[in-house]
Amino acid sequence: MFGSGQGWIDKFWHPATNLGTRGGEASLASYAMDPELPPFLSSVVTVWLFVLGLCIGSFLNVVIARVPHGESIVRPRSRCPKCGHTLAWYENIPLVSWLALRARCRGCKAPISVRYPLVELLVGLLFLACVRRFDFSWELVSGLVLVTLLVPLTFIDLEHWILPFSLTVPGIIAGVALAVPRGGEAVRDAALGAGVGFLAFRLMEYLGWKLFRKEALGGGDKYLVAMLGAFLSWKALLGILFLSSLQGAVVGVLLIALTGRAGPRSEAPPGKEGAPEKDTPEPELTMTWEFTRPGRPLWRRLALVPWCLLFQPIPDEPKDEEGEEVDWVPGKTNIPFGPWLALAGLEIMLLGPWLARVLPPQFAMLVGTLP
Ligand SMILES: [Zn+2]
Numbered sequence: 001m002f003g004s005g006q007g008w009i010d011k012f013w014h015p016a017t018n019l020g021t022r023g024g025e026a027s028l029a030s031y032a033m034d035p036e037l038p039p040f041l042s043s044v045v046t047v048w049l050f051v052l053g054l055c056i057g058s059f060l061n062v063v064i065a066r067v068p069h070g071e072s073i074v075r076p077r078s079r080c081p082k083c084g085h086t087l088a089w090y091e092n093i094p095l096v097s098w099l100a101l102r103a104r105c106r107g108c109k110a111p112i113s114v115r116y117p118l119v120e121l122l123v124g125l126l127f128l129a130c131v132r133r134f135d136f137s138w139e140l141v142s143g144l145v146l147v148t149l150l151v152p153l154t155f156i157d158l159e160h161w162i163l164p165f166s167l168t169v170p171g172i173i174a175g176v177a178l179a180v181p182r183g184g185e186a187v188r189d190a191a192l193g194a195g196v197g198f199l200a201f202r203l204m205e206y207l208g209w210k211l212f213r214k215e216a217l218g219g220g221d222k223y224l225v226a227m228l229g230a231f232l233s234w235k236a237l238l239g240i241l242f243l244s245s246l247q248g249a250v251v252g253v254l255l256i257a258l259t260g261r262a263g264p265r266s267e268a269p270p271g272k273e274g275a276p277e278k279d280t281p282e283p284e285l286t287m288t289w290e291f292t293r294p295g296r297p298l299w300r301r302l303a304l305v306p307w308c309l310l311f312q313p314i315p316d317e318p319k320d321e322e323g324e325e326v327d328w329v330p331g332k333t334n335i336p337f338g339p340w341l342a343l344a345g346l347e348i349m350l351l352g353p354w355l356a357r358v359l360p361p362q363f364a365m366l367v368g369t370l371p
Pocket of ligand 1: 080081082083084085105106107108109110
């Protein structure tokens with residue numbers, strides 16, 4: 001089957017090498033760990049990466065289910081959320097087990113969400129797309145890690161309206177660290193990407209509050225943008241902003257027209273489950289910089305200024321009479337922006353050169369300058 005010349009999988013996934021030229025990707029090849037893998041080996045590694053993607057997807061299902069609740073992703077072993085039946089290894093094989101079990105728990109016959117096989121397949125396919133885009137280069141490693149971070153962030157934001165720091169902050173560090181093998185310039189671009197992305201969204205957060213007296217952006221979005229900037233360099237930031245707002249706005253408007261909501265409902269807060277949904281009055285939003293509050297010595301105030309400017313929530317998180325934080329409930333027109341940022345990042349990373357070719361020049365500029 002794998003005769004001399006290219007393996008069939010290699011031919012399918014590496015059209016550039018198929019033509020005997022790497023075209024505009026010469027700059028990528030120069031970073032390559034070993035761009036000229038023997039064809040047979042290249043096919044084997046590609047299949048292996050797909051299977052690895054399925055397995056990582058299976059692990060990410062655990063991340064999606066547990067990280068928002070602050071639970072360990074290592075222990076206990078995977079179990080059925082309904083009856084607590086611990087999964088044997090053969091009930092935990094990506095895709096295969098879900099199909100073999102006919103989407104039902106072997107213990108209690110409770111249905112298993114289609115999200116599990118979907119996440120596994122999605123990660124496997126995105127891994128293949130990364131191979132097609134980057135060949136076997138250092139960029140491929142960055143790409144695979146970025147996919148591994150963006151998939152759980154997307155599903156968690158869709159369900160819980162949060163982007164956990166435990167994923168975004170290590171992601172920012174990983175993005176910069178993974179640029180190291182590509183040289184000093186790549187590290188500089190990654191660090192700039194993280195810094196500029198964070199500051200730009202911090203500024204938008206503040207201006208949005210000043211202009212509209214509303215929380216325009218979720219506080220976690222700036223960490224996600226910083227992460228995307230670290231992986232894809234500052235050059236990708238404008239394109240990410242452009243694609244995410246355009247797609248988010250178009251789909252948001254369509255969803256409001258069709259379903260009356262721009263984003264998913266949040267899960268019911270404990271104790272309020274089953275309560276008839278009514279529009280709860282918005283908790284009152286205020287904004288007081290920590291360093292302007294009276295009763296602090298001057299040196300404390302000065303020390304607080306940089307921390308407040310960068311990290312203090314804008315606006316203040318609303319508190320109830322006892323001083324407890326009030327759960328934020330998404331309104332009908334709120335859009336979870338994280339998934340749109342993630343989608344735009346993946347589009348820029350995987351389709352950037354193609355988008356630059358097919359879009360009119362003024363838009364191509366946004367997506368064309370890529371790491
Ligand atoms: Zn069960």
